[in-house]
Amino acid sequence: xxxxxxxxxxxxxxxxxxxxxxAARRPWTMMEICGGQTHTLLRSxxxxxxxxxxxxxxxxxxxxxxxxxxxxxxxxxIARRPKTILTSFGDMLRxxxxxxxxxxxxxxxxxxxxxYSPLDAVKxxxxxxxxxxVFFAVGFETTAPANAMAVWQAHELGLxxxxxxxxxxxxxxxxxxxxxxxxxxxxxxxxxxxxxxVMGYEEYEPIAxxxxxxxxxxxxxxLDLVQGIYMTVVALEAGRVGVENQYSRSVRREGNVPAxxxxxxxxxxxxxxxxxxxxxxxxxxxxxxxxxxxxAERRFAVESVSATExxxxxxxxxxxxxTKPRECSQFGTRCTPEHPLGAPMVSSEGACAAYFRYGRTA
Amino acid sequence: MSEREAPDFSRAxxxxxxxxxPTVLLAHGGGGRLTQMLIERMxxxxxxxxxxxxxxxxxxxxxxxxxxxxxxxxxVIRPIFFPGGDIGSLAVHGxxxxxxxxxxxxxxxxxxxxxxxxxxxxxxxxxTRSMKDAAARADVPIVTGxxxxxxxxxxxxxxxxxxxxxxxxxxxEVTPKRARPGDVVILSGAMAVHGIAIMSVREGxxxxxxxxxxSAPLWDLVRGLxxxxxxxVHVLRDPTRGGVAxxxxxxxxxxxxxxxxxxxxLPVGEDVAGACEILGLDPLYVANEGICLVFVERDGxxxxxxxxRSHPMGSxxxxxxEVVETHPGAVWLKSxxxxxxxVDLLTGEQLPRIC
Numbered sequence: 181x182x183x184x185x186x187x188x189x190x191x192x193x194x195x196x197x198x199x200x201x202x203a204a205r206r207p208w209t210m211m212e213i214c215g216g217q218t219h220t221l222l223r224s225x226x227x228x229x230x231x232x233x234x235x236x237x238x239x240x241x242x243x244x245x246x247x248x249x250x251x252x253x254x255x256x257x258i259a260r261r262p263k264t265i266l267t268s269f270g271d272m273l274r275x276x277x278x279x280x281x282x283x284x285x286x287x288x289x290x291x292x293x294x295x296y297s298p299l300d301a302v303k304x305x306x307x308x309x310x311x312x313x314v315f316f317a318v319g320f321e322t323t324a325p326a327n328a329m330a331v332w333q334a335h336e337l338g339l340x341x342x343x344x345x346x347x348x349x350x351x352x353x354x355x356x357x358x359x360x361x362x363x364x365x366x367x368x369x370x371x372x373x374x375x376x377x378v379m380g381y382e383e384y385e386p387i388a389x390x391x392x393x394x395x396x397x398x399x400x401x402x403l404d405l406v407q408g409i410y411m412t413v414v415a416l417e418a419g420r421v422g423v424e425n426q427y428s429r430s431v432r433r434e435g436n437v438p439a440x441x442x443x444x445x446x447x448x449x450x451x452x453x454x455x456x457x458x459x460x461x462x463x464x465x466x467x468x469x470x471x472x473x474x475x476a477e478r479r480f481a482v483e484s485v486s487a488t489e490x491x492x493x494x495x496x497x498x499x500x501x502x503t504k505p506r507e508c509s510q511f512g513t514r515c516t517p518e519h520p521l522g523a524p525m526v527s528s529e530g531a532c533a534a535y536f537r538y539g540r541t542a
Numbered sequence: 543m544s545e546r547e548a549p550d551f552s553r554a555x556x557x558x559x560x561x562x563x564p565t566v567l568l569a570h571g572g573g574g575r576l577t578q579m580l581i582e583r584m585x586x587x588x589x590x591x592x593x594x595x596x597x598x599x600x601x602x603x604x605x606x607x608x609x610x611x612x613x614x615x616x617x618v619i620r621p622i623f624f625p626g627g628d629i630g631s632l633a634v635h636g637x638x639x640x641x642x643x644x645x646x647x648x649x650x651x652x653x654x655x656x657x658x659x660x661x662x663x664x665x666x667x668x669x670t671r672s673m674k675d676a677a678a679r680a681d682v683p684i685v686t687g688x689x690x691x692x693x694x695x696x697x698x699x700x701x702x703x704x705x706x707x708x709x710x711x712x713x714x715e716v717t718p719k720r721a722r723p724g725d726v727v728i729l730s731g732a733m734a735v736h737g738i739a740i741m742s743v744r745e746g747x748x749x750x751x752x753x754x755x756x757s758a759p760l761w762d763l764v765r766g767l768x769x770x771x772x773x774x775v776h777v778l779r780d781p782t783r784g785g786v787a788x789x790x791x792x793x794x795x796x797x798x799x800x801x802x803x804x805x806x807x808l809p810v811g812e813d814v815a816g817a818c819e820i821l822g823l824d825p826l827y828v829a830n831e832g833i834c835l836v837f838v839e840r841d842g843x844x845x846x847x848x849x850x851r852s853h854p855m856g857s858x859x860x861x862x863x864e865v866v867e868t869h870p871g872a873v874w875l876k877s878x879x880x881x882x883x884x885v886d887l888l889t890g891e892q893l894p895r896i897c
Contacts, residue, residue, distance in 0.1 A: 223877070229879070538884055
C-alpha cells in the first residue's frame with residue numbers, strides 16, 4: 181500500500197537502527213509522547229532491536245489513560261439518565277469508573293454508542309430531537325478540531341439537544357510537567373506527529389530552549405520512529421537543543437491554521453487533572469462561554485464522586501516514564517487487560533496494555 | 543476518612559474486574575477472551591462430556607461404524623443484507639463450513655428462524671431464496687426447520703440458526719489437538735474481507751472500491767485437500783469471529799504448541815489493508831467467512847498449496863507460519879522488520895482507536 185509500505189520496509193529500518201547504534205556513544209534516555217508511537221515500537225519489535233545505550237520510555241500520550249476517574253463517573257451518570265444517548269470513541273467504553281464501565285451501563289439498558297467522529301454524534305442529535313445526545317470528548321490536540329467542529333455545527337444548526345463532556349488535554353504542558361519534575365530523567369523527546377500536524381511545533385521551541393532538550397516531531401510508522409530516535413540521538417550527541425521535524429510529510433511549523441482557528445474559536449485553555457499525574461496548569465481545553473450551552477457538565481448537574489484509585493497501581497510513574505510497565509510488581513500478574521488495576525492496562529493505547537499485548541516474553 | 547488501612551490484596555483489582563461482569567456484554571459474543579472465558583468457565587464444566595471437550599467447530603459422533611460431524615451456529619448479523627451476501631447465505635455457509643472443518647461432507651441442514659413482527663415479507667423471501675441458493679451451491683438439503691415470531695422491538699428483524707450433520711471422510715481426523723511442531727500453517731485466502739465489508743456498511747464508511755463479503759461454502763475446497771493429502775492434514779479451522787489471531791490462539795492452547803507467524807506472508811488485500819489502517823483495526827482480529835486455516839505436515843505443504851491455489855476460492859492461499867515447540871499455548875509473530883511480538887487474544891471486541 182502506498183504511503184504505508186515504504187515506511188515499513190525492513191531493510192531501511194535495519195539500516196537506520198544500525199546508524200543509531202553507530203551514533204550513540206553514550207547512554208541516552210528519550211520519551212515518545214504518544215500512545216500510538218508506543219504501540220508501533222512494541223508491535224514492530226523496535227524496542228527489542230535498539231542498542232542498549234538508547235532507552236525509549238513511554239509518555240502520557242494516551243488520552244484514555246489520562247482521563248480522570250471522576251470524568252468517567254460523570255459520563256456514566258449522564259449515560260444513565262433517561263432519554264439520553266451517550267456517544268464516544270470505542271476505547272473509552274471499556275475504562276472502568278469507580279463502579280462500572282460504560283459497556284456495563286450499556287448492558288444495563290443505557291443508550292451508549294460508539295461513533296467514529298463527533299460529527300456522527302451531531303447527526304444523531306438531529307435524528308433524535310427528543311433525546312439528549314452527549315459526546316464524551318476525550319483526546320489531545322489531534323481530536324480537538326473535529327470536536328470543535330461538532331460544537332460549531334450544532335450551534336449553526338441551532339441544536340438544543342447536543343452537548344459534549346470535554347476531557348481535552350494538551351501535550352506541551354504535560355512535557356513541561358515531566359521535564360520540571362525532580363525525578364525527571366528524560367533527555368529528549370519524540371513529539372507526537374499528529375498533534376503537531378494540527379498545532380505545528382512553534383510552541384515546543386521555548387520548551388526545548390528552557391529545558392535544554394532536543395525535541396523531534398516524529399511520525400507513527402516504524403521507519404518514522406527509528407528516524408526520530410536517530411535524529412534525537414544525533415542531536416543529543418552534538419549537544420544540540422531545539423525542535424527538529426522528522427514528520428515533514430505531514431507537519432508544518434505553523435500547523436493546520438484553519439483547524440487551530442476553529443479550536444481557538446470554540447475552546448479556551450483551562451487547568452485539567454490528569455489521571456495518575458494530578459492537575460497540570462493550563463493543560464486542558466474547555467468550551468468558551470459563547471458555547472457553554474453545549475457543555476454537558478453545565479447542562480447536567482452531575483454529582484461529583486470522589487473516586488479512588490487502586491493503591492497498587494503505579495500509573496503515575498508509568499505515565500511520567502519513571503518506571504516501565506515490566507518493572508511494576510503487579511504487571512501481568514495481578515494487573516492484566518481482564519483485571520486492570522489502572523487505565524494504562526485498559527486502553528489499547530496504554531503503555532501497560534501494549535507491553536502485555538506485544539511485549540511479554542515467552 | 544479513617545487512617546489508611548493496609549492494602550487488602552483480595553480486593554485489589556479494579557472495582558469491576560472486566561472478566562467477571564454481573565451481566566452479559568456484547569464482548570461475551572465477540573470471539574475474544576470473554577467468549578473463551580464463558581465457554582471454559584460456564585458451558586464446558588456444566589455440560590462436560592468427552593465429545594464436547596474436544597472444542598472443535600463441530601462434534602464428532604461414532605454412529606453405526608460411521609463418523610458423523612454435528613454442528614450448529616446462530617446468526618444475528620446487522621445489516622441483514624450486505625455486499626456479497628445476507629444473513630441467509632451466511633447461515634448456510636457457516637454450518638457447512640463448521641462441518642467441513644471437521645473433515646466432513648455436509649449431509650443435511652436444519653434452519654431455525656426467529657422473526658420480528660413487522661419484518662417485510664419481501665425481506666423474508668429474499669433470505670429464504672438466498673438460503674436455498676446457498677444450500678444448492680454447497681450441495682446440501684435443508685431438511686427440517688422451525689419458525690418463531692417475537693414482538694416488534696424484541697428482535698433485530700431476523701435471527702437465523704442452522705445446524706447440520708455431515709459424514710467425515712474415511713481415514714480423516716482433523717482436530718485442533720493434532721497441531722504439532724513442524725506443521726506448516728496455511729491460510730487459504732486473503733484475511734479480513736468479510737469483517738471489513740460488514741463494518742463499512744454498518745458504519746456507513748465508503749471506500750474507493752466496494753468491499754464485498756467473501757462468504758462462501760468451503761467444503762469443495764477442503765475436499766480436494768483431504769483427498770490429496772489424507773491424514774497429513776492435521777487441523778482445519780475457519781477463522782470467523784475474532785479472526786485469524788483468535789483462532790490460532792485457540793489451536794495453540796488446545797494442542798499446547800506454539801505458533802510462529804511471518805508478518806510479511808500474511809495475505810491482506812490492498813483495499814482491506816487500507817480500511818484497517820483508517821479504522822485502526824488489526825486485520826488479524828477481523829472476522830472472515832470464506833477462508834480457512836490449514837495445518838499440514840511440512841512435507842505436504844507444497845502439495846497443499848498447489849491444491850488450494852488450483853481452486854478458484856484458494857488462489858491467494860499462502861503459508862503464513864509454522865507450529866513450534868517453544869512458547870506452547872502462545873502465538874508469536876515475526877514482524878516485517880525482524881522483531882518479534884506476541885499475538886494475543888483480545889479481551890473483547892476490537893474497537894476503533896481514538897487517534
